[in-house]
Amino acid sequence: MKKIIFIVIFALFFIIGCSSLRVEKQSEVKNLRVEEGIKKIKLTWDTIKDKRVAKIEIKRNYDDFRKYFKRIRELSPNENSIEIEHPAYLLMEYKVSLKYKDGTESKGKSITATAKHDSVFLDEVDGRKMEIYLPPSYKKDKSKRYPVIYMHDGQSMFTTTYLGNNWEIDKIMDRLIAKDKVEESIVVAIYNRNRAEEYIPYEDKQQQKYGNFKKSKSKELGDFIEKKLIPYIDGKYRTIPTKENRAVVGCSTAGLYSLWEGINYSNLFSMIVSVSPSYELGNDKIFEEMKNTPKKNVKIWIDVGTSEWDPKPRKMIKILLSKGYVYGKDLFYYEVKDGEHFSTSWKERIEYPILLFKGKKLERKVVEIKPEVEVGVSSRTNELSEMVNPVAILDDGVKYSLLGSAEYFSLDNKAGNIDKWGNFKFLQNKDFEIEVKYGNIKKKIKIEKKEINNEEKRLGIRR
Known part of the structure; x- marks a missing residue:
């Protein structure tokens, strides 16, 4: 009896083992390749011949640190290519895997890709990265020279930025230029390094507690921009190399810095744009400095959203008025109803100071007022x-x-x-x-x- 049981068990193991050997291995896409286009990429692969495949799944890496992939598209097994919108200059990883009719999925094949931009280009000065927007006529009219808008937090200015956290300045400039509302201008988006140290021009014990602030490097950054970055831009690109044709823009902490920089380096800029500024950083010292600084020959724009409400921009406006700035002429302030402390709000209003800087209309008049509670x-x-x-x-x-x-x-x-x-x-x-x-x-x-x-x-x- 024991012998019969042993034979039966042995036979069952043999049958199971043989059947497992007959299971075919999962296949993968073959010859996966990428073509990099303008703000898009194209993935191609050899046509799938495995009849067990139900779908082809395309995933993209949404986190460089944890390698988290998110599904962005599913295709039928007879398709062998796909075009995908991709932020310019951003290196991302794509994975193409096969989903089988039995519910299983292959490990997948990966490939890295980036995309190009038709009007924004990467550049660098002494290791400081920048993205440069060149207006539509730049390549066509070799004799024309252009004003320059310098923007801090350069990583998030153009449609090159990942996950939509950007100002879309390239789109905004293209639209304003196409409507003939603004002079064609170059935009230089300067990458930050340590935001706190570079953009807070005073000692800040609170920031020191967070561990990301040892000492202010605002003066170092300002000197670098004056002595190296601007001369480099004026030397390489066809700029109009005068103060009257330069503006500086910053938001949040960089909004604090832009005001400080524009006032302390007023020989460089004719317009300061301080968006949703964090004037409280550095223990409110920006207010004392502005009180003790004579009026400069600059135009200043300050704004804030009501959803992020902060009364300190209003306080700054009152100080600047006391120094002799004329409201509506060289000083402007905008309270944005429901405006938030985020790029989706900032990009909706950034065109206003751009128009004040280099708008085609030299004399403006108020045609309407809308009171808001x-x-x-x-x-x-x-x-x-x-x-x-x-x-x-x-x-x-x-x-x-x-x-x-x-x-x-x-x-x-x-x-x-x-x-x-x-x-x-x-x-x-x-x-x-x-x-x-x-x-x-x-x-x-x-x-x-x-x-x-x-x-x-x-x-x-x-x-």
């Missing part, structure tokens, strides 16, 4: 601001806040009042109207008590 709480100071923000719309499309240059009148002084900066206050538990006047333009806006209460509640304000 705003309620904001600073995430940094917890300060509550309730105000009317009259947005001026110019005849070339530029928008900016009128702030202290408009006149405000409460139409019911018993119900509520408003100061010269647009800050309003309820005196009774009821709505009241405000009239905003700028030149010959007048607009009324209703301040609704219930709406303000709801907004305060949403922001977590208790009275």
